[in-house]
Amino acid sequence: MQFTMLSKLRAEEAPNAHCISDSNISLTNYEFHKAVLRAAGTMDSQGICEGDVVALMLPNQVEFVVAMFAAWYLGAAITPINPMLTHKEANHQLKDSGAKLLINLTGEKIDNNVSSIAVTMLKHGDEFQHAPVVNPEALALLIYTSGTTGLPKGVMLDHSNIIAMTEMGREGLQISEKDHCLLILPLFHVNGIVVSILVPLASGGRVTIRQRFDIETFFSDIEQLRPTYFSAVPTIYAMLYALPKEVVPDVSSLRYGVCGAAPASADLLVNFEKRYGFPIVEAYGLSEGTCGSTLNPVNGIRKAGTVGLPLPGQKIAIADFNGRHLSVGEIGEVLIQGKNVMRGYLNKPEETAKTVVNGWLHTGDIGRIDDEGYLSIVGRLKEMIIRGGENIYPKEIEDTLLEVAEVFEAAVIGVSDEKWGEVVWAFISLKPNTECSIDQINQYCKQHLTRYKQPEKVIVLPTLPKNAVGKIDKPKLRGLYQVQGA
Incomplete structure (x- = not known):
């Protein structure tokens, strides 16, 4: 079922059922x-037609999802832009x-x-009267990578991918x-779009959107809205776990929380x-693979410390x-194969050819597979x-540093x-409200890590810098090192 048809099908099958909401x-x-x-x-009155690209520079809100489906209805693709970016x-991203x-909040022009x-303006147009464009090979999403090395690249995902x-x-x-x-991750990232919007809506379920994760209101939202699942990053779970022990929310509606974007300890x-009573199912994937590639089973053996089995x-x-495939237990680069693998990088055939080789997506991640496939x-x-x-x-x-009871976050470069x-x-x-000396950290590392793996220097910060998706921003830490090491 192509997503250009989804809103129409839902309206025909259950017109009065709840679909999507925000605040x-x-x-x-x-x-x-x-x-x-x-x-x-x-969009049609603005000249948008099949094959065009529409940029959405919006915070999390219902109108983002409406605009995305409207662009697809016309046969256009969308490229979501982080609304916090400078012009x-x-x-x-606009030019590339x-x-x-x-489409943004004010209509302000960024590129002439x-x-x-x-x-x-999306609310005031005349209803489009023609049939939707249905083409599985049409471009659906242009997701720009975080650009930790060089300028961000456009990942081309067609309708067959999504x-x-x-x-x-x-x-x-x-x-x-x-x-x-309950959506709490940004919609300019493929995780938010796929796991929290497309999967539940394509399944006949519903979505409630929040602009961002707010630790002050998260559990009250869970108690009032009664969602069955949400997707978050490890930092969010760490923040929730660090809440005072007297915080005991009613989370009985939740079947699980999905954890992705970065490995969790x-x-x-x-x-x-153990504390909250609902499981975290850790997943792994990347934009070039349309979102997810492995998942610890919802009903099955979940191996903490792994990212699960192939979807x-x-x-x-x-x-x-x-590129030689290795045996069980050996460490090497993770490769992915499936219909979810991207069409390629926009206007970058050489980089595409290096990344997708003989149908295998080279992720740039290092991993191992155990004898049960995890x-x-x-x-x-x-x-x-x-x-x-x-x-x-x-x-x-x-992971070793995070075993120290007082340590909240850790990053190594x-x-x-x-x-x-x-x-x-x-x-x-x-x-919060803990103390731990660098000497204590060094002693723990000496006990649990062989000499060459032990940190030469440990730097304690009030908080570690994050990128827009919530991952620890190691390029910023490297910049900090240059200051620290001066």
């Missing part, structure tokens, strides 16, 4: 479909994507060559029309479930630097530290060293 608006299936038709009419940063129309309208990913996610997460997702996963319809392999992520190829010829994977050290080539530096933040 300001709540739409039934019928109302959602009508909103999509009006938005499509507005210079946003301008790169070839966007014809920008791109038309802009305020999101409120259809396949949604079916895989629905089967893996066991989502049905009874499910209600095994201790956090186990202890979180239905996908294959996972581990390869050496020459994948563990060890680190990133580009983050691997080589000290005196020894390969060091930051996640192993980060490699720093140039004249003697060893690289040495380990660790950045940590502490849990």
